[in-house]
Amino acid sequence: MENESGALSRVAGLFSARGYNIESLTVAPTEDPTLSRLTLVTRGSDEVIEQITKQLNKLVDVVKLLDLTEHRHIEREMMMVKLKVQDGEQRAEVVRMTEIFRGHIIDVSNTTYVVELTGDSPKLDAFIDAVRGFEVVEVVRSGVMGIARGDVALRL
């Protein structure tokens, strides 16, 4: 969509005005600074998704729209988790978990670790489940990004 102030609120406003649900939303400028790319996850019957697609296409700021679920595609989400770690045993356990999930420890203090993890959403959910034995201080997730496999592309 056009990288203009107000463009995001048109999209968000459309969802609330028409009673559609936003499960996640991520947006950032693209390599072309006049455009930004927004990935939005929503849920609905085929009819509802068709209507959402049409309504989004009607927004003047929306340049192009692609329903990734109609194509083979890859989804990724990034997460940062701050865990309380009290002793050497706990520290070792978190390091082990992070390795299993192919994450990274990106911050260390006397009492905490911050683990960075990338993957599809179920993988991130699984990690949260796996570290339930620890005190989770904070979780921050990016929301889902997606890209189609092969030749299909969302570009002008």
Add this chain to the structure above:
Amino acid sequence: MQQETKTVELTGAEIFVRCLQEEGADLIFGYPGGSVLHIYDALYRQDKVKHILVRHEQGAVHAAEGFAKSTGKPGVVLVTSGPGATNAVTGIADAYMDSVPMVVFTGQVPTSLIGNDAFQEVDTVGITRPCVKHNFLVKDVKDLATTIKKAFYVATTGRPGPVVVDIPKDITAARCEFSYPKSIKMRSYNPTVKGHSGQIRKAVDLILSAKQPMLYTGGGVILGNAAKSLTELTRLLNYPITNTLMGLGGYPASDRQFLGMLGMHGTYEANMAMHHADVLIAIGARFDDRVTGNIEKFCPHARIVHVDVDPASISKNVKVDVPIVGQVDPVLKAMIKEIKAGEARPDQEALAKWWKQIDEWRAMDCLKYDKTSELIKPQHVLETLWRLTKGDAFVCSDVGQHQMWTAQFYGFDKPNRWINSGGLGTMGFGLPAAIGTQIAHPDETVVCVTGEASIQMCIQELSTALQYHLPIKVVALNNRYMGMVRQWQEFFYQGRYAMSYMDALPDFVQLAEAYGHVGMRIEQPGDVEGAIQEALKMKDRLVFMDFVTDQSENVYPMVPAGAGQNEMILL
């Protein structure tokens, strides 16, 4: 985007005026205020763009709607920031619901003050976002001309609608070189014009295979200037046709093939024909809930063709079999060509049976009313108005029972003559809309049909009508009730008339006279015709006719909310 070569340096306010001139927008409706003073000064110093001063910003927008609906040209509005903008919002929402081409310019506090809760500051772009086709905030005087070009382009193409351009005060004082783009291209906005030829062929095959066909057409026919093509197609097929409230005038009401309006207060024959149709041809209509009734019971036997310029209107409420996205007129022309070129013709035997059935439904005479009553029947007033104006007046209606009776009893043979608030149902629409219509058509008869409740929502515009010498004929059906509210309370709330009685009404004759107009009060059925005749003779005066009508009269037929189209309450 092509730029004109010659350039001059102007202030933003001067650029604004020049842009309007370039667009051919020589008439604007508005109300001044602090943030738009530079613009008003620039308007004062020229004479190409005429400004109509209303008495409330809502009136400006409705007047611009009346202008737009009666001419097909975009309406233009200019209001100040803060309350100027918020007062305009009802009109903007109304224009959005009825797809009226319109550009609304709102003043804004200077850019340096935006976000500071400055005097008369509101987030106009934020407030209007859900009820405009698009809106802009101009942040640099260099963008002003291009933004105005885009605003007119977006407002008038595709499915038309209102576009708001918010202009901070400092932008109108800043200077830059002026050049107006001749044309504009927007990468994210490309409305479809021509329908898909394969879909048109499929539609024609389905249409010609029908045994019990029905044409159902809406405001898209009027907006798309397609009444002529629709008439040609309908006559070519000899199929029955119904119009929605917004579509009246799209097909001549006096024609035998016309079954009247459909929907909640549609005719028995139109609704029954819809219910029993095997092929439904929907053109420029959007399957509104007032049309479909209970969606589960809507047109249970029909396969549906739907022509609409807005892809989002297709299969939104009712799943259709053959969708065609495109402007109505070119699509209808392509259909006519396709039919004429092909061999297939409508099944005459089936059609004769279908018409026989329709004539039986027609014989129900669903719009009948008591013509011997000693009280003035509202239907009688409207029938008489129709007869005396030869069905050729511009009729601007407010919202309620009188609106439905006008739709039922004033047969429109031409498009753009029926001007009402359909989607939003805005009481107060009628009088300002009549002002915009009369200004656009100074020598035509313009009538405002209203009720004693609706008229009071924008009564201040009687003053505007005096200022510009607008000889509007106001037909007020005064039943001392908010009639439609009273009718619902009678039918569905066991006659508990909560807050629907219009107590402490003004004397409308004196009120009209106080505003400098002519007032009449009509209390006897025998005086109706004479009063209207007398009013129509006063070519240079606004005449306010206060008809004291039967309080208990209801609008029939009625499809109650949630019922099927064939489940009508009849008199």
